[in-house]
Amino acid sequence: MKYKINIEKVQNVDEIKEYWTNEDYIQLLKKFDFPDAEESDGENLRELLFMAISDFEPGEAAKLVLDYKLGEELSEGQIEQISNDMLIDTVCEEYPEMELQSRLFHVNQLLFKAYNGKFPSSSATIIHFTITPLNTDADSDLSKATLLRLLNDGLSDRNIVKRLFEEQMNGNAEFLEAENIIWDLQFLENGQYKIITSGNLIKKDEVIASEWEKEIEETGDDLDK
Incomplete structure (x- = not known):
């Protein structure tokens, strides 16, 4: 697809x-x-x-x-x-x-x-993006695993998710971790998505592309909505 x-x-x-x-x-x-x-x-x-x-x-x-x-x-x-x-x-x-x-x-x-900073601060990353199927039979109900695989090509090679889960991001292994990498997933409308994840796992400056196309094959976790 x-x-x-x-x-x-x-x-x-x-x-x-x-x-x-x-x-x-x-x-x-x-x-x-x-x-x-x-x-x-x-x-x-x-x-x-x-x-x-x-x-x-x-x-x-x-x-x-x-x-x-x-x-x-x-x-x-x-x-x-x-x-x-x-x-x-x-x-x-x-x-x-x-x-x-x-x-x-x-x-x-x-x-x-x-406590105005007595605890070390962390961060979250919010990504708004649109996914457009280029095949008439492409699935529009996408799992967290599929979304991460689709985002893979737009992330810097420094990204920790790409480095730790290379096989899973490339679709060569089951990606159970995707459920917890993406903290919150919202499907808005017209193919628009909003995801929230850890600012440690995906940093803002690690999203290095704004537009690309990607072909992926469906796997078991892609079908597990």
């Missing part, structure tokens, strides 16, 4: 604000002993949370937020270790379990904002 890829916009951001909902803020405020969180004005919840967080030591605050977001998947000891490591390193970029990296990023950046 052959496709034309057009990169519309690439952004590097230090936060995905819409990730956190008002319900998240309310539940976190309760964890930080803020009274009557449910009765607070929704527009002020984030600011109130930052005020509540500032009354706690950074390591203790990290444990509370980590427990809220990852308490069902991490042990108490793991949360303790990560809360300490987060103060000196961007754990979200290096954590070996890729399925946790996105949530660790959101936790890290919430704490980074709340």
Whole structure:
């Protein structure tokens, strides 16, 4: 199947604000002993949370937020270790379990904002692009694995995804990791896509082409929508 890829916009951001909902803020405020969180004005919840967080030591605050977001998947000891490591390193970029990296990023950046930089900052990359099928029978419902393979030719050879997953990006191996490399995938309209990924995995300046064509063969993970 052959496709034309057009990169519309690439952004590097230090936060995905819409990730956190008002319900998240309310539940976190309760964890930080803020009274009557449910009765607070929704527009002020984030600011109130930052005020509540500032009354706690950074390591203790990290444990509370980590427990809220990852308490069902991490042990108490793991949360303790990560809360300490987060103060000196961007754990979200290096954590070996890729399925946790996105949530660790959101936790890290919430704490980074709340403490005005006491936590090391990380970043996310947002890519807006259009994919146009050049075959009448080409699939328009594309998986994360397919999208990464289509983006491959537009990325610098320095890119860590290309280097770590060369066989998978070239379609020569199953690409299960794609599910966690792309944190969020949105199909907008008329072949337009928006993906969010780690700024460590795909840097803004590593997207070095704006338009190209690519032919790929369907594999098992391409068909697994």
